[in-house]
Amino acid sequence: MTTVTLAGAEVDLRRRLKVLASQEALLAIAVIGLAIAVGLYNPRFLAARNLSDVLLGNAYIAVAAVGMSMVIISGNIDISVGALIGVLATISGTLAVNGAPIVVAWLAALVVGILVMALQGVIIAYLRIPAIVVTLGMLSILKGGLISVTGGKWITDLPDSFHLADIELLGVLPFPVFLMILATILAALWMRYSASGRAIYAVGGNAEAARLCGISQPRTIVMVFALHGLFAGAAALLYATQLRVIQSTVPPNLELTIITASVVGGVSILGGVGTVVGSTLAAVLIAEIASALVFIDVSPYWIRAVQGVLILVTVIADILRRRRMAGA
């Protein structure tokens, strides 16, 4: 793409591109650099089996982080998504075990995901209740509801055809990794080039200006949450089908891991800035770090502390960078 603009504007654009590109480039370097560094310490880390396990086991986090990034870019937050993924996985698995056509079981997760998130979007956007209150409430409704309905029982005897995660496209590309890449690319293109995609940035960046441009803020927020629900549904399917059983719990604080991926991926917590490419790279990086800890003989119990430091450092860096740009 060539830009024929005034020199000043071009410099400005270039500087902005550089700032935006830096987070993704930095993450890509970190992903590769970490792999090499840990590989030198313990070559077994670089075994194809381990690397693909890391990707396979965490692709669902990257998929969920795509939706979370949209939510955060629009200036909101969602802490209910971890619990929702557990609920959707259970719904889908229960349907499959009870003889519903597999496609119906899959679709149910997507549809219920969209409905629950869209409902939250409506409460947030039209009834103007802060996202943190709505999603905190929903988190406990979903979490408590799931355990009291299932009684903590695992779902077993799932039909073989249910396991989406087993599919290998062209015999080499596992479906979870394919879906992660596809979701990221589609979402990135849509957010970059379509009017409704740009509206997310507009609403998150400056709600008043967006309104004056004729963008409906409530409608955009409901749309963002509905899409977030769709990605949560897809993530739930990957999560549900990667093991032979579905536990009625998800990893504790799953929502934190997903938020960490978004924020470390360069999505600004002040809204209006970020890309889903960054969040997917960050999800991979976080998964890689968790695996690397084991290979450098550090107890995996430290993983959440590492996540906490990562998110803290990124957030502070983001704010300081913005302040410098505003001051320059």
Added chain:
Amino acid sequence: MSEIPLPHSAKRVVPWWLLRHETMLALILLVALIVLGYLNNRFLTLDNLLNQGRLTTEVGLIALPMTFIIITGGIDLSVGSIVGLCAILLGYSWKVFGFPLPLAICFSLLVGAAAGFLNGIVITRVKVPPLIMTIATLALYRGLAEGISQARSVRGYPEWFYFIGQDNLFGVPAQLWLLLISIVVAAIVLDRTTFGRTLYAIGNNETAARFSGLPVDRVKLIIYTLSGFMAGLSACVLVSRVTTTRSDMGMGYELDVIAAVVLGGTSIFGGVGTIWGTVVGLAMIQLLKNGLALTGVKGDATIVVIGTVLILSTLVASSLQRRREGV
């Protein structure tokens, strides 16, 4: 619900104090008490009510500074993780560092205050929004608790340590005195001191408060530090009550605490709220839990109820506020 404004004469049919959030909540609480007491005869006994007071202390101690924070328009999601971190460090410093227990208690309180101070300093100096800062430290503090403890628990504390968590003083659970004193102090500070009024000023209009020469940043730093300190205190009471330390202690406390504060009429948008409201909110949530448990509802289902109550009470409060403002 119709949006048509009432004629002026009809507006003051009900006395204003009856329409106050706290009054309405207290009435609902009363009705709930009677209904639950009617459904189960073990509910309305002095023993049971005092025991519920014992159980609510840990959340209650944190809800007081949380009221301050939400009044300023902030939030602190890291309190549950601070409880976990302080509990772990209490046990760890006693068992592994060999601190005498009183010193270990002081150490864990200090760590709680330091954790809150870190929240406060980044929120005021770097201007990270409180929501994001405390989500980050929610992960960090819990991670430290897990990393330090390596999922091992510490037990076997000396007998005297269990006094605060398990014994009675003048016929009332010992920790309830701690909560009662804290409530009175917090209420006086919020209602009768410059510091307390500054909190409302910040919540109503932070810029105006700043231009009025109020020490906005210092006040914020103090309340976040206080929040961490009280979470540390809550951790000590909790460990004393359950006699063991584990890294998952205090998980989910943020929900109970915020639900109690918001249910008590403190506006999540800042500027509005009272300690008395929070106390009624606390009582409401604890009695709801207990009442449901006694009528045979399982623990997991009660958090469904708390989540619903949180969303609904915010909805009602914000629609009442909008009507009052005549929007």
